[in-house]
Amino acid sequence: MIIILLGPPGAGKGTQAAHIVEKYGIPQLSTGDILRAAVAEQTPVGIKAKEVMDLGDLVSDDIVAAIVEERIDAEDCAGGFLLDGFPRTLAQAEMLDTMLLDDLMEKQERNLDAVIELRVDADLLIERLRTRVKETVARGEEPRKDDDEETFKYRLKVYQDQTAPLIPYYEKQGKLKVVDGMGAVDAVSAEIDAKLDQFRR
Numbered sequence: 001m002i003i004i005l006l007g008p009p010g011a012g013k014g015t016q017a018a019h020i021v022e023k024y025g026i027p028q029l030s031t032g033d034i035l036r037a038a039v040a041e042q043t044p045v046g047i048k049a050k051e052v053m054d055l056g057d058l059v060s061d062d063i064v065a066a067i068v069e070e071r072i073d074a075e076d077c078a079g080g081f082l083l084d085g086f087p088r089t090l091a092q093a094e095m096l097d098t099m100l101l102d103d104l105m106e107k108q109e110r111n112l113d114a115v116i117e118l119r120v121d122a123d124l125l126i127e128r129l130r131t132r133v134k135e136t137v138a139r140g141e142e143p144r145k146d147d148d149e150e151t152f153k154y155r156l157k158v159y160q161d162q163t164a165p166l167i168p169y170y171e172k173q174g175k176l177k178v179v180d181g182m183g184a185v186d187a188v189s190a191e192i193d194a195k196l197d198q199f200r201r
């Protein structure tokens with residue numbers, strides 16, 4: 001099963017990704033997590049990505065596509081995977097299509113099954129951000145630099161400008177499943193399950 005989780009920052013992708021991983025037994029590939037680990041380890045990619053990420057901008061398509069391409073070739077992804085935070089631009093979506101097509105030609109059948117779009121009001125996103133930052137501080141941890149309110153608003157704009165065009169792109173492919181992300185965590189998970197059950201194998 002190959003699934004994409006799409007939605008603006010704060011929509012609950014991370015929370016629902018954990019649910020999908022547990023329920024369907026596929027690994028989660030979060031480009032944000034992979035990039036943050038690279039930044040922490042100060043790898044060449046991390047050093048390049050840090051400034052861009054702190055500003056709330058997107059890391060280059062080539063860098064993230066290379067990360068994903070390498071990751072999906074790993075053995076644990078043979079039975080499928082969940083993409084969280086990738087693709088984020090039309091160019092990345094086209095790169096992913098090419099990667100899967102290349103696999104197909106090597107006789108490894110891998111098709112994208114579904115794109116789950118978590119749909120949430122912008123006002124709620126700011127509220128969730130404030131809660132997330134408060135909780136992080138309460139745990140004695142440092143909030144993410146890009147969770148500063150102004151930067152967060154900028155990330156919402158980047159989502160609208162660069163990522164939202166993926167919605168019609170996947171709708172045309174017949175892959176889009178829209179899920180109401182405004183409800184309680186369990187209600188959202190249940191709606192995701194209802195949409196994904198047909199792809200279980």
Ligand code: ADP
Pocket residue numbers: 008009010013031032033035052053054056057058059060061064084085086087088092146155
């Ligand atoms: P969010 O909470 O906004 O969904 P992520 O953890 O997915 O955040 O990503 C954090 C940052 O990592 C992004 O703002 C961007 O700089 C970088 N990033 C993650 N995935 C991608 C991607 N597919 N393309 C470009 N940049 C990315």
